[in-house]
Amino acid sequence: MAAFEELVARHRDKVYARAYSMMRNEEEAIDLSQEAWVKGWQRLRQFQGESSFGTWMTRIIINLCLDQLRKQKRQRTESIEAMDEESGGVERQMPVVTVNPTAGLERQELRGRIDRALGQLSYEHRTALVLHEFEQMEYKEIAKTMGCSIGTVMSRLFYARRKLAALLADLKKQD
Amino acid sequence: MRSKPSSAASLYWTFAACALLACDALCSQGAGFKLEVQLVWGTNDDRSPDPKHKPVEADVKAKLDELPLKFTNYFEVNRKGFEVTAPAVSKVPLSEKCELEVRSLGGSKLEVSLFGRGKEVVKRTQTLGKGELLVVGGNAPNATAWLVVLKRIQ
């Protein structure tokens, strides 16, 4: 158990960061991180060393977050905007953002802006982005994790990236 | 006073019913039950190089997908149905090098041994209810896996 506590100490921030990226809520991210570590303990014997322990744990937290997000989606009433986002189309018409909206920003400030922008994406779009950009998953893997087709993954990624660029550009304009 | 004989009679019949049920349960321990074993190839490829290998059935795939395995597809290499009745051992060859031995220990308990190239690689005592699976697996070349999927049919 002492050895496991040491593993928790070493990887807890990474696991929490992933949970927060997906959930956008500190309390939920902490609770799910806790649950992930308990699951990690219970499944420790199945850890085959094919990936790093940290990667293995982040896969556990990703699945927990996805389960929670799906539950929340069933309970939430969809806004018209969110439904439009999911049905797609708007990102195809967005004008290209030609100026780099993050140029000249301090890392902390940039993080804050991206955080705000990520929070405005639906969970499907945000998850596709997190899995690709932070977990470095290929389209095929993302499709399996999210339970959708590769085409849907590509559409969600494209929408998320374009929306993020537009949101960051808006924030820059407000400066 | 008139109720005494009928309550004694009902108690007698209740006892008789219990004894019959108990006998039935005890006697059924000697009866065999039906199993099915599949040799399965786990992979992330969309198809098997051998066209004879078909994807496993949806219900088996669903259960394999729930396990902590990384594969997207499972193909059936071989399948055998058999019965196991205590105290006999059922031997089921799955491939040239692989054989399964199953022995009933009574009730739903089985002793399962897997042999590879004549060597016992795993022996396990397992309680297996109807519809439940025991999956034994290991690594195969090119980041794939072999799996022996044992299912109780009856």
Add this chain to the structure above:
Amino acid sequence: MDYRAQLKLQAFLDRELSEAEAKEVAAWLSRDQEAAALAAELRHTHEALAGLETGVSLPESREFFWSKIERDIHRAEAPAPLPRPAGLTFIGRLRRLLVPASAVALVALAGLVVTRQEGSSRLPGDVETALSDPGAFTYRDYNAGTTLVWLSYPAENELAGEDEASTVE
């Protein structure tokens, strides 16, 4: 630029295209300004996200966070309470009115309960006797009734037949 072309451009940047397709897209980018602008936007977004999670830390102390995990682990591993024996009233009546028969009926009932319980796969103590095998791991999914025994040795293809080995390779 149609939507399919936009997605293909994205796939190019994500290195999801075959070599031949990637060459095509690269050539297209070099001659199409609109496509090049979109590619630049997608690259900026990618760069903005890089390293975003670095430096994020869990806002609870090590000891506090660990104490909650430890408590949950112990709770999950605590044995379930024993079930109360059933039918006391019935056995009480039998004892009073039909003493020898009630003793036999009790034995018959006990035998019935034990054999019925053995049919349930949730009985603890599924014994694993892997042969002196530190490389064997067991995982049990109680909801689905599935047990996985995984032998974590490098692939030697011991158990598949020759034909499967050759087709696999």
